[in-house]
Amino acid sequence: MTLRRIILGLLICLFICSPCMQAKAQSEKDVYAERLALYKKMETITHVPWFYLAAVDTYERGLRKALRDREEAEGMISIYYAKEDWVGVLNPNKEDQNPHTIQLFEGIGLDGNDDGYARLDDDEDVLYTLARYLESYGYSEDDFRIALWHFYQREQSVNIVYGHAQVYAHFDQLHLHEHAFVMPLHHNYSYRSTWGDRRGWGGRRIHEGTDIFASYGVPIQSASYGIVETIGWNPYGGWRIGIRDLDNIYHYYAHLSGYEKGLEKGSILKAGQVIGYCGSSGYGKPGTQGKFPPHLHYGMYRDNGITEWSFDPYPSLKVWERAAKKARYNS
Incomplete structure (x- = not known):
């Protein structure tokens, strides 16, 4: 009787879990597709290669996993900006979303989708702000590295992000987070x-x-x-x-x-x-x-x-x- 229950439980788990796993895999594919579409949209607007934007965003996503004082991104884009930098250090309104007053107080936040707001929780605004920053340095690999240095002030961060960009450019896709065991299974x-x-x-x-x-x-x-x-x-x-x-x-x-x-x-x-x-x-x-x-x-x-x-x-x-x-x- 016990064995029957165990087998029945395993079969139920199989029927329930398989659709869930398939749905999760499909959801991940959808996220990658939407994220890539957003990168390429900003590439069209600013001419900054999409894999540069993807590289910075990916690095920032990794930082959010490693740093305890950063929450997970609410949207698809993980690039982090402090509120005071976004709206301007001297801006009395730390929740300011008006691109004109943000500019007046020398904040970096920009309106990336022409909705009249520059919001820290809007993926397009955040990514557009990064793209314009990178664009201001130029489009070459050297320009990209210089922009990264001023952004992070750390050579290792520059090297990691630059490496991410090369990987994305080589494979021309985002879905590159699969893993493999380090030895073939048929060996002892x-x-x-x-x-x-x-x-x-x-x-x-x-x-x-x-x-x-x-x-x-x-x-x-x-x-x-x-x-x-x-x-x-x-x-x-x-x-x-x-x-x-x-x-x-x-x-x-x-x-x-x-x-x-x-x-x-x-x-x-x-x-x-x-x-x-x-x-x-x-x-x-x-x-x-x-x-x-x-x-x-x-x-x-x-x-x-x-x-x-x-x-x-x-x-x-x-x-x-x-x-x-x-x-x-x-x-």
């Missing part, structure tokens, strides 16, 4: 949560990642869409590669035996693409091998616009592994 591998464990080589420190043990030469796959931010030798990580995704997360792959041919700093990748091969490099000068069993050290680091910090990648790895197994089963 094992891992457990090792984030925070003590490490001794090079001084006392904590282990900022998850070790996935596998044989030499097992292909290592990019967990995400993104751009190669660092590549080469590191005394701790050996032959390592760092990839920045569109959630501002830096993915760190270490102890490789080698890289996939053609990869270099600035290479643009898709989720599941082979980037290198499992090895035991590191803990010494360039070329040092074999000081430990072959494995992939995989780490994740989040950027908050000020600094970066590591967080436990184990839960993400389990989610991606389950998704990969499910996809293989369904196929």
Whole structure:
């Protein structure tokens, strides 16, 4: 009787959850389509490439996830402006939506849809304000980087946003947030949560990642869409590669035996693409091998616009592994 109830419950869950999951996937597609249409509308008005606007908006969306003092955006656009900057520092009306008085008090808020208001909660107004700001610097890549520097006053933020723009321009779409497990499932591998464990080589420190043990030469796959931010030798990580995704997360792959041919700093990748091969490099000068069993050290680091910090990648790895197994089963 108990087994029947369990089976019945699973069947009910399947029938209920499948339409919900399909509806969620369709909803995400709709959001991407609407957001892209908005970017391209502003590109038509201001001639600022849509992928520049998408890159800034994406970076800001990641900041909202990382910063506790920023609420989630109410609309589709996540670009953040402080109220006093929007309406003008000396403006006595901090809720001002009149574009004329905002301009009078040297606020930055603009009316992007000709409805007579410059509102912080209006996606078109916010995006138009950003587009006009970028337009004032010019349209070249150098102009874009200069505008970003004045906007963020931080070189790493400039590099991340510029990288986002390159990824969007390369794939010519927004739906680039899918993930893949970091190894092909048909290879033998094992891992457990090792984030925070003590490490001794090079001084006392904590282990900022998850070790996935596998044989030499097992292909290592990019967990995400993104751009190669660092590549080469590191005394701790050996032959390592760092990839920045569109959630501002830096993915760190270490102890490789080698890289996939053609990869270099600035290479643009898709989720599941082979980037290198499992090895035991590191803990010494360039070329040092074999000081430990072959494995992939995989780490994740989040950027908050000020600094970066590591967080436990184990839960993400389990989610991606389950998704990969499910996809293989369904196929």
